Amino acid sequence: MSKSxxxxxxxxxxAATILxxxxxxxxxxxxxxxxxxxxEITYATAKDINDMNPHLYxxxxxAQGMVYESLxxxxxxxxxxxxxxxxxxxxxxxxxxxxxxxxxxxxxxxPFNAEAVKQNxxxxxxxxxxxxxxxxxxxxxxxxxxxxxxxxxxLSEPYYPALAELSMTRPYVFLSPKDFKNGETxxxxxxxxxxxxxxxxxxEPEQYATFEANTDYWNGAPSIHKxxxxxxxxxxxxxxxxxxxxxxxxFTDDRGADSMDVEAMKQLEASGDYQxxxxxxxxxxxxxxxxxxxxxxxxxxxVRQALWHAVDRETISRDIMGGTETAANTLFSxxxxxxxxxxxxxxxxxxxxxxxxxxxxxxxxxxxxxxxxNGVPLSMSMYYDSNSSSQKIxxxxxxxxxxxxxxxxxxxxxxxxxxxxxxxxxxxxxxxxQTWGLAYDPxxxxxxxxxxxxxxxxxxxxxxxxxxxEKINQVMVSSDEQKRKALYADILRTVHKExxxxxxxxxxxxxxxxxxxxxISFKQTQYELPFxxxxxx
Amino acid sequence: MNVWKNSAMDKMGxxxxxxxxxxIIAGLSAPVLAxxxxxxxxxxxxxxxxxxxxxxxxxxxxxxxxxxxxxxxxPSVLAVLVVLLLSVLIGAILGFLAGYFxxxxxxxxxxxxxxxxxxxxxxxxxxxxxxxxxxxENILIAFVLTKWAxxxxxxxxxxxxxxxxxYIQFARTTGMGHGAIIRRHLIPVTFADIxxxxxxxxxxxxxxxxxxxxxxxxxxxPQAEWGMMLxxxxxxxxxxxxxxLPPAIAIVIVVSAFHxxxxxxxxxxxxxxxxxGLQPDRLPDQQEVAVRx
Numbered sequence: 001m002s003k004s005x006x007x008x009x010x011x012x013x014x015a016a017t018i019l020x021x022x023x024x025x026x027x028x029x030x031x032x033x034x035x036x037x038x039x040e041i042t043y044a045t046a047k048d049i050n051d052m053n054p055h056l057y058x059x060x061x062x063a064q065g066m067v068y069e070s071l072x073x074x075x076x077x078x079x080x081x082x083x084x085x086x087x088x089x090x091x092x093x094x095x096x097x098x099x100x101x102x103x104x105x106x107x108x109x110x111p112f113n114a115e116a117v118k119q120n121x122x123x124x125x126x127x128x129x130x131x132x133x134x135x136x137x138x139x140x141x142x143x144x145x146x147x148x149x150x151x152x153x154x155l156s157e158p159y160y161p162a163l164a165e166l167s168m169t170r171p172y173v174f175l176s177p178k179d180f181k182n183g184e185t186x187x188x189x190x191x192x193x194x195x196x197x198x199x200x201x202x203x204e205p206e207q208y209a210t211f212e213a214n215t216d217y218w219n220g221a222p223s224i225h226k227x228x229x230x231x232x233x234x235x236x237x238x239x240x241x242x243x244x245x246x247x248x249x250x251f252t253d254d255r256g257a258d259s260m261d262v263e264a265m266k267q268l269e270a271s272g273d274y275q276x277x278x279x280x281x282x283x284x285x286x287x288x289x290x291x292x293x294x295x296x297x298x299x300x301x302x303v304r305q306a307l308w309h310a311v312d313r314e315t316i317s318r319d320i321m322g323g324t325e326t327a328a329n330t331l332f333s334x335x336x337x338x339x340x341x342x343x344x345x346x347x348x349x350x351x352x353x354x355x356x357x358x359x360x361x362x363x364x365x366x367x368x369x370x371x372x373x374n375g376v377p378l379s380m381s382m383y384y385d386s387n388s389s390s391q392k393i394x395x396x397x398x399x400x401x402x403x404x405x406x407x408x409x410x411x412x413x414x415x416x417x418x419x420x421x422x423x424x425x426x427x428x429x430x431x432x433x434q435t436w437g438l439a440y441d442p443x444x445x446x447x448x449x450x451x452x453x454x455x456x457x458x459x460x461x462x463x464x465x466x467x468x469x470e471k472i473n474q475v476m477v478s479s480d481e482q483k484r485k486a487l488y489a490d491i492l493r494t495v496h497k498e499x500x501x502x503x504x505x506x507x508x509x510x511x512x513x514x515x516x517x518x519x520i521s522f523k524q525t526q527y528e529l530p531f532x533x534x535x536x537x
Numbered sequence: 538m539n540v541w542k543n544s545a546m547d548k549m550g551x552x553x554x555x556x557x558x559x560x561i562i563a564g565l566s567a568p569v570l571a572x573x574x575x576x577x578x579x580x581x582x583x584x585x586x587x588x589x590x591x592x593x594x595x596x597x598x599x600x601x602x603x604x605x606x607x608x609x610x611x612p613s614v615l616a617v618l619v620v621l622l623l624s625v626l627i628g629a630i631l632g633f634l635a636g637y638f639x640x641x642x643x644x645x646x647x648x649x650x651x652x653x654x655x656x657x658x659x660x661x662x663x664x665x666x667x668x669x670x671x672x673x674e675n676i677l678i679a680f681v682l683t684k685w686a687x688x689x690x691x692x693x694x695x696x697x698x699x700x701x702x703x704y705i706q707f708a709r710t711t712g713m714g715h716g717a718i719i720r721r722h723l724i725p726v727t728f729a730d731i732x733x734x735x736x737x738x739x740x741x742x743x744x745x746x747x748x749x750x751x752x753x754x755x756x757x758x759p760q761a762e763w764g765m766m767l768x769x770x771x772x773x774x775x776x777x778x779x780x781x782l783p784p785a786i787a788i789v790i791v792v793s794a795f796h797x798x799x800x801x802x803x804x805x806x807x808x809x810x811x812x813x814g815l816q817p818d819r820l821p822d823q824q825e826v827a828v829r830x
Contacts, residue, residue, distance in 0.1 A: 235772060315580045412671070
């Protein structure tokens with residue numbers, strides 16, 4: 001017995017030595033500049049790039065953004081040309097005529113021309129149900145080839161966000177017609193040849209994918225030769241891989257989750273090998289309340305408002321996000337188009353929350369500490385992304401504050417795909433989510449209120465949902481700027497009053513990159529990074 | 538008690554027993570012992586260093602780690618003991634039935650055991666959590682449903698050794714009922730085997746529960762559990778490695794204590810010792826048999 005005891009002590013000592021060797025203090029690992037000299041970027045991604053078919057929704061958007069391009073581009077100065085060098089819009093706002101760039105080729109050598117545009121748009125339209133969240137898909141009547149480099153898009157009615165929606169990462173981007181299966185893309189495709197600056201050259205599922213610079217890129221070959229997406233599901237492995245130089249780049253993923261925590265990033269920056277670049281505020285991180293769930297307390301406006309008051313945004317912003325994100329009090333921050341609407345600020349106020357619940361008839365049960373009404377306990381489930389290092393902490397903070405006013409929150413951590421599925425099927429009370437980013441806010445996010453794939457369940461249960469949907473339809477077809485503004489203000493006031501979107505913080509994209517990487521910039525969309533503009537010193 | 542006397546010779550066994558009993562008592566009386574509310578969030582104390590008020594420091598939400606550790610004993614250790622008791626009970630009943638009656642009963646029970654045992658335990662548990670949903674209760678149910686077969690098999694083997702022995706045959710010929718034979722002649726002799734197998738599997742079950750909670754399948758927030766605390770510490774593994782120590786050390790100590798205890802129990806209850814006739818509790822049995830004859 002004493003022998004085995006000694007053995008175990010030895011083992012513990014050994015384990016301790018190994019562990020301490022892992023600590024950053026004893027770090028003497030190779031520097032990330034090793035890969036920088038190869039002019040390559042290897043980025044860490046929590047998830048595989050998955051299906052790169054740009055007309056479906058399972059692929060990784062940053063990867064698709066490198067390979068495929070849209071007709072026009074959404075920039076901070078408005079819509080700019082991309083694959084279409086110019087366009088005209090008819091007087092009635094129904095007919096869009098695009099003049100395409102002439103010397104563009106797909107990665108497989110096929111010419112990019114009006115016929116290819118028509119085939120792609122038709123393929124998207126044939127799968128209309130999948131794309132119902134993007135309202136343009138319900139307005140396109142016809143896509144007509146005028147000549148080799150001119151294409152005409154006819155809408156059923158004027159639709160002002162048409163160009164903005166054509167600029168999105170998907171689905172209106174272009175895949176070589178040779179990759180189509182029987183003229184369609186909805187049942188899978190034979191290859192992933194786009195027109196973008198990078199070509200997908202290898203993909204080992206759940207391990208890595210490599211993208212090489214498209215030397216024939218019509219807009220000039222990019223400076224970074226090769227980009228590799230390496231699957232690293234956990235934050236600590238990403239941190240170690242960055243430290244060892246196995247990967248040299250990491251950024252906020254398309255679900256808004258940073259796998260590394262703020263302090264780990266600061267440690268990397270302090271080493272001098274890395275820089276941290278943050279975009280301006282891109283979106284609003286929020287808790288979405290399922291107002292249409294009639295059996296649950298979340299159906300009640302007062303409960304949702306009380307929960308809103310129970311969120312300590314300042315603490316989340318300062319302590320959990322380390323000051324990198326600002327507290328948000330409205331669904332859209334005021335710099336979003338048409339969203340500068342004065343709305344009542346519901347600050348962190350537990351007394352107010354308690355009295356709201358009291359007025360609504362939720363009485364505190366002294367025994368359990370949970371409120372109830374007509375025998376229904378005030379208990380709700382809250383779903384968070386288990387890959388996000390900060391969501392669980394936020395959830396627990398809110399849970400603890402809510403418990404003190406008699407609201408019981410059950411926390412459930414799930415994969416992001418499962419959360420997205422819950423949003424579609426309506427099987428949730430509360431879940432963590434984010435608005436779709438500057439390129440999509442407010443028009444697409446608001447259109448999403450009426451789409452089952454997005455926020456239909458969230459908004460359906462509010463008292464004036466019929467009126468709300470009517471206004472959303474009006475705003476999208478209205479051509480009068482002033483009228484649009486007034487309608488948006490109405491819509492935002494309604495959802496704010498009903499407290500179905502409980503804002504937390506204004507999120508941004510954080511990039512951890514080698515310190516000698518230059519020209520790191522951001523697009524209007526949070527789902528893509530302009531890798532083609534970056535270069536090493 | 539003979540067990541205590543024999544293991545009294547073994548210092549390690551004694552120490553382990555003290556640790557195990559101490560941990561169980563600490564878990565039961567957590568509300569009295571814990572210096573703070575384990576769920577009280579205080580963001581101003583986020584990741585605070587150990588202090589006199591918070592002996593082990595505070596976690597990512599400023600909660601008292603010591604208090605969470607104490608409350609964590611309940612799901613991590615006490616729940617495991619309950620599950621163990623249940624699975625041993627089911628296993629023992631079926632094992633005795635199979636080993637004592639043999640024949641068709643034996644065949645049926647053992648084939649069912651074969652079916653249950655032919656799936657890897659982790660996979661079975663994961664499948665059941667998939668069906669029943671995440672949560673500590675569901676994992677515990679899954680444990681009971683998968684572990685009993687193993688106990689049934691071990692206990693059956695142990696019972697088989699004795700059913701063929703002369704004194705059992707004698708008891709049968711004298712017309713003693715099956716129940717009485719099992720109760721008076723089999724349970725006392727097989728109890729040692731049961732105790733040893735049960736105590737040696739506690740360790741692995743504690744590790745498995747912690748493992749599932751680490752994966753987020755076990756107890757749900759905000760309740761404390763050692764595996765979950767370890768998972769929370771994992772996220773700051775390189776910035777605050779010290780956060781991993783309290784739950785990790787607690788798991789190591791408790792699991793080692795159970796293993797050492799199992800070892801000592803085995804030595805103390807070794808069948809060879811028993812056959813030397815030194816054990817007082819076996820004497821009445823033998824006397825009784827003699828009288829009846």
